[in-house]
Amino acid sequence: MKKLLVVIGMLVALPALAQETIKIGLVTALSGQSARAGEAITRGLQVAIDELNAAGGALGRKFELVRRDDEATPAKGVIAARELVHKEKVAVLFGGLDTPVSIAIIPVITEAKVPFMGPWAAGTPITHNGTSPNFAFRVSAVDEIVDKAMLQYAEKTFNAKKPGLILINNPWGESNEKGLKAAMAAKNVTPAGIEKFEGSDVDVVPQLTRLKNAGADSLFLVGNVGPSAQVVKSLDRMGWKPPIVSHWGPAGGRFTELAGPSAPSVHFVQTYSFFGNQRPVGQKVLKALMAKYPDIKTAGDVTPAVGVANAYDAMMLTALAIRNAGSTDGTKIREGYYKIASYDGLIKSYKSPFTATNHDAITENDYVWTQFIDNEILPVGMKK
């Protein structure tokens, strides 16, 4: 009788097990100044998951996205990450826009042996975190590489000789301070000065005046959308119009509305633009986005594009890693990332994107330079 009950129980449980989804966690800002960025990452992941599920998912199971709002706060991010890892049992945890939050999450995923995938936050220490084995991967820009690209772009485009640094006062700003100093030292460029500002600063004129008086001929800007807008408005009030080369913070929200008429003066880095000729993958993703989200009618509505594109490729690479692992065990998925030989993605065609010594799939050759024209992010110089 007992055996019969066990068999019946197994028969009842089998369909449920077969239908159990592979949960993909996402901890990002879904409210506050970076809400748009969180939404972009969500959209990129969801479009990729829909495409994967339509093709049968992985390991005979469908993927499911489980999101939590970190409110751009490390403490809240850690709580959300713990919940997703231990309660929701996510196979892979995706991070969001904010470097401090991602850095705070690393110990949680390392202890739980759950891979972390960064589709946006660019702080160098996220993947270069000193842990062994390292469970953090990234399909996004990396500060120290972006910093080299910023210097190269400023020299080439604006003939910059003495740039001034205006950096947000948080771990992301610190990460870029190190990267920019190293990039400039390598080229024997001396900065006019290095100034920090707070996200809550109303007026950045004192810091900018110091840089101006020190002879800055251009500005390197690192800050999220709101703080970056404060820098642009302060420059307007000063009547000073230096070339501004920025990390990708302005892409995270309504930059034109917040910064005012001088918003286009900021040239910032992106990993992808949906404008211009698209490869077949680009056309497919844009079509899927337009079909799923009614507010997306043109390429300009996919904003911030970087969040969508990075998240899409990161999810596709994660699916390949899970297939390579043949299981949802974190350690095996980690090994699975190393086994990815090639993938023809949205941003580029990836060849062995992850190795034991390189957990960053994007290189300096994958960046594009953009600016806001009205509310759209366009490659620099491209007319609407």
Place this chain on the structure above:
Amino acid sequence: MLVISALITGLGLGSMYGLLALGFHVTYAVSATVNFAQGSSMMLGAVFAYVFAVRLGLPLYAAAFIALSLCAAYGVLVERLAVRPFVRRGSNAWLMATVALGIVVDNTVLFTFGKEPRGFQMSWAQGGLDVAGIHVSYLQLLIPVVGLSLAAALNLLKNKTQTGKAMLAVVQNPDAARLMGINVPVVICGAYALSTAFAGAAGILIAPLYNVNADMGTVFGLKAFAVAILGGITSAWGVMLAGLLFGVVEALITALLGSTYTQILSFALVIVALALMPNGIFGRAEVKKV
């Protein structure tokens, strides 16, 4: 040029701190209580003005008037819900209750107004003057003028009008004031309305320089409380001048020493000032007659 530029910035920011701190002063002077969530009142002023001016398309003066009226109404609500019930029982729980109400308001705004910060551009605020080679926007000139005018108006109200005298009577001896026919609860309620209206004015003035979002008042509220204590919370001119002083010192430290030292030195100076003058720079020691 560096110093002049910092002075202009500092006076503008300092006026904001002063306006918020005036709100702390006016309720403390009447009831010995304060609304610890003054930052939320400031945020409400900016949000209401944005909604009426940008979303509903009203002229700015009308939007500002409605916003300030609604802020005053919110002040009445703060007093009735988060202060009076606790004071009546002789409890100090109003300290926490005002903070809690502020958090409730911030989150309500987050879900109703929206999660993203919005730009509140005013075309006239873009223009400005060139003074000694430094560009000064009209708004930067207007903010200290409004701040000082409101401090002067409050001083006049307190010292030259029946209402002001009634307010002072309430704080000196509520029982005697009641016996003299002064409606004590109404006076205290009025003080709270005035307090949140001041904060709302600060919010409207700062919105074009900053942006409008649900947590925009948090840091300002904290700094304004420091300013209120620094100025001597019992003196209207004291808190306004302390606000200006704090703003100017903050901007000068940033301009002369660099932004790394701004928060460390400005708050260290507050501690030093209070250690040397425990009642604040412009405050007077309270004398209790027995």
